[in-house]
Amino acid sequence: MTVATTSYDLADACDAVAQQITTVRNGSNWTETPGQTATLDHLVSQLQDEADSARTAGVAASLAEATTPLERLDDAANEAKKAIAALKTINQAITIAGSVLSLAASAATGDVPGIVKSAAAVISEVQALG
Amino acid sequence: MAPDPAIVQSLLTTYVSEPRWRSTLDEGTDVTPAPDAVSLTTQRTEEAKGIVALDTGITEYMKALGALSADSVVQSSANVSDLKNGLTAISSASPGLGITSTDVALVSEFVQATADLAENGYRDAKLAQLIGDNDASFQKALDVQIEIVNRAIIPSINEYKLTIDSKQRYLRTQTKSIQYLYSRILSADQDNADLQLKAATSYSKALGDIKTADAALYANRNNVLTMAMFEQVKGPAQEAYKAFQDYRAAVATSVSK
Numbered sequence: 001m002t003v004a005t006t007s008y009d010l011a012d013a014c015d016a017v018a019q020q021i022t023t024v025r026n027g028s029n030w031t032e033t034p035g036q037t038a039t040l041d042h043l044v045s046q047l048q049d050e051a052d053s054a055r056t057a058g059v060a061a062s063l064a065e066a067t068t069p070l071e072r073l074d075d076a077a078n079e080a081k082k083a084i085a086a087l088k089t090i091n092q093a094i095t096i097a098g099s100v101l102s103l104a105a106s107a108a109t110g111d112v113p114g115i116v117k118s119a120a121a122v123i124s125e126v127q128a129l130g
Numbered sequence: 131m132a133p134d135p136a137i138v139q140s141l142l143t144t145y146v147s148e149p150r151w152r153s154t155l156d157e158g159t160d161v162t163p164a165p166d167a168v169s170l171t172t173q174r175t176e177e178a179k180g181i182v183a184l185d186t187g188i189t190e191y192m193k194a195l196g197a198l199s200a201d202s203v204v205q206s207s208a209n210v211s212d213l214k215n216g217l218t219a220i221s222s223a224s225p226g227l228g229i230t231s232t233d234v235a236l237v238s239e240f241v242q243a244t245a246d247l248a249e250n251g252y253r254d255a256k257l258a259q260l261i262g263d264n265d266a267s268f269q270k271a272l273d274v275q276i277e278i279v280n281r282a283i284i285p286s287i288n289e290y291k292l293t294i295d296s297k298q299r300y301l302r303t304q305t306k307s308i309q310y311l312y313s314r315i316l317s318a319d320q321d322n323a324d325l326q327l328k329a330a331t332s333y334s335k336a337l338g339d340i341k342t343a344d345a346a347l348y349a350n351r352n353n354v355l356t357m358a359m360f361e362q363v364k365g366p367a368q369e370a371y372k373a374f375q376d377y378r379a380a381v382a383t384s385v386s387k
Contacts, residue, residue: 008281015289022296038160044296045156048289049164052149056170056177059282063180066274069267070184073191076264080194083256087203087249094209094245101216105223 004065007058014051018044096125138185141279141330142178144323145286146171152293159300184275191268192340195260204253206245214238258351265348272341279334287327294320 021044024030032040099122106114153167164170197203217237221229294316301309301316 004277004281008277008285012281012285015285015292018289019292022292022299026295026299041159041161041296041300045152045161045164048152048293049149049166051285051289052152052164052170053166055282055286056149056173059177059181059278060173062274062278062282063177063184066180066184066271069270069274070187072264072267073187073271076260076267077187077190077194080198080256080260083253084198084203087253090245090249091206091209094206094241095212098209098212098214098216101213101220105216105219108220108223 002061002065004058004061007054007061011051011054011058014047014054018047018051021047092125096122099125138182138333141283141287141326141333142181144290144326145283146174146178148286148290148293149174151290155293155297181275181278184271184278188268188271188275188337188340191264195257198253198257198260204246204249206242206249210238210242210245213241261348261351265344268344269341272337272344276334276337276341279330279337284327284330284334287323287330291320291323291327294323 021040025032025040099118103115103118103122106118149164149167149170153163156163214234214237217229217234218231221227221231221234298313298316301312304312
């Protein structure tokens, strides 16, 4: 039994009594004096106040339990993103190898516009790695 | 239904505002408004941020695993075509190198096969490791979020509905003009509460479905192509590469003769 569970149980118990009182009062045979009305209205509202407090405490306790798991999930998501980046780098390296060959081919034939274009491609691909 | 930040945000509005809203309704009646309604609202506002953060953590983790498992991550074909083009260009520019179109095709196919194999092996091993290492945290995060929704958010909406019910009974003792005005407001509130209740129930079910799916994924995490399998095929791949190198050397020797 955790703090959260106990708090939720308490809140549920308060709400159940409030609900029961309301159901009885809504019955067709129910009659009450003005004094009873004020007392019962007040009682239902107080029960709901207690339920609100207990429920709020329950959520605080639940969230405290989730702090460490949430940190681990954040780390795992970052690790997955790094793995994707590593795979992109591998593919980028293959592209660069192809571009370097194109540059070499342009250099071999003296194709100046081709050299400029191929060199620019290599530079931009290497920059993309960073 | 996948978790949706907008849904999480919307279903928290009742949880956050319910104490203050009920206190406001009590003003002007015989009932004493809750003394701590304002502080409860403040605390619940902070808690709502924590609940959204938990949902974001769950969603981001699933998205990251989904992105890593996408086929596009390990498809090297587009990159290999650059290599093929480069090889073709150099073989045309320098025929003396003796690189034939057969060589170009062989190298390209080999690089693609090796890259795909390495990338798939690395990716799948990483997926299996992430799922294995973080399953307990993921299940715990889902458990906490389900508990919050089922035991705080949904009861809070039901309490809101109960208050509306109580106030409608109270209105029957008031004048007809007041009855008309407030019954319309309370009716709209009732409809809004019903919608939020549906959203919260759907969200809770979605989290439960994710929990079940994750348990199945965890149980089968070692059945995907793992690094162990990659290690098994790495040897033959290296042998194939060596054979190709030998072939190139043999071609070069025969050309020089």
